[in-house]
Amino acid sequence: MSVITIDHVTKQFGDTVVLREFTDEFKEGEFITLLGPSGCGKTTMLRMIAGFEKPSSGEIRIDGDLVSSRDVLVPPEERGIGMVFQSYAVWPHMNVFDNVAYPLKIRKRPKEEIREKVERILEIVHLSRFAQRMPSELSGGQQQRVALGRALVAEPRVLLLDEPLSNLDAVLRERMRFEIKEIQKKLGINVVYVTHDQSEAMTMSDRVFVINSGIIQQVDSPVNIYRKPKNQFVADFVGKVNFLKGTSADGRIRLEGIEDILPYDGDVTGKVDVAIRPENLRIIGGEAHLHGKIVSEFFMGDVNDCRVQIGEKELRVISDASTYGKFGREETIGLEISDFLVFPDNGEDFDEILT
16 A cells, blocks of 8 residues: 655646646545546546656655656656556457466566466456456456456556546446455555546545546545535536526525525525536425426436426426326426535536536
């Protein structure tokens, strides 16, 4: 286990700043996820930890040893890291055992040591019975586990994962999330994980760094990132959300284009954005916080995923499955709100925030 210290790291290419003033310490045994849209700087940060890029300013240390700065660049092979990329990158002419053993063979480790370590890692990544198979005989998920085993076999101080599940189908992605987390817990290894998939970040991480346009928006636990987002970008990027604009004053919020008024006892006043998660809206037949008409609904088995027209806005509502087909299209329904968030209006429409 290791500690990674990142001190005021900025990276720019020419005049373009892709990562700005990144400062934090990744503690021993932490599972850290760098989350954000394409081009936000998350992979650049991972590449600087790995040693493939130098910071334009600032320093990166592993266990107190300086490995990256503007003037220092310790090569990747001397950092004690393992890395798994988006592509599996397994050797097609080697069987599973030899693929996993490769890092030890190039270090000229004794044959018995190689055998013991490879067998242990194959057991951890659930590939023991596939040791003699060729990559062409494996599924995508199995090939990804080969790449993971190869990264782990040399007992790295830190494991870096760059969108390793993006090439897998939905079922395999979900299965591999839990397997990677299980392996990390078993080995007690530091993991830095890059993804744009908020589900991966929520299910695997100890802490999540939400990044946009090279700037850290929020660092927190998955629960707090979801329930207590610091701004509109975080609220929208992590999970589903409806936004309504309004004005907050005198313990209430008057919504734009909507006749209903929300009671509010918070301290944000003036022009505001109200953020409501679809699962925090419940369809009822009578008086409620909001009133509208169902535009469309989709029966998902366990829930009714529908769209409700409220004044000039269309809201997504994830309601109880029993409400599916219960109300007519011209019938006015009520929406009870169990929770909502209020942010100062930054003057942007939400589609613009995501760019």
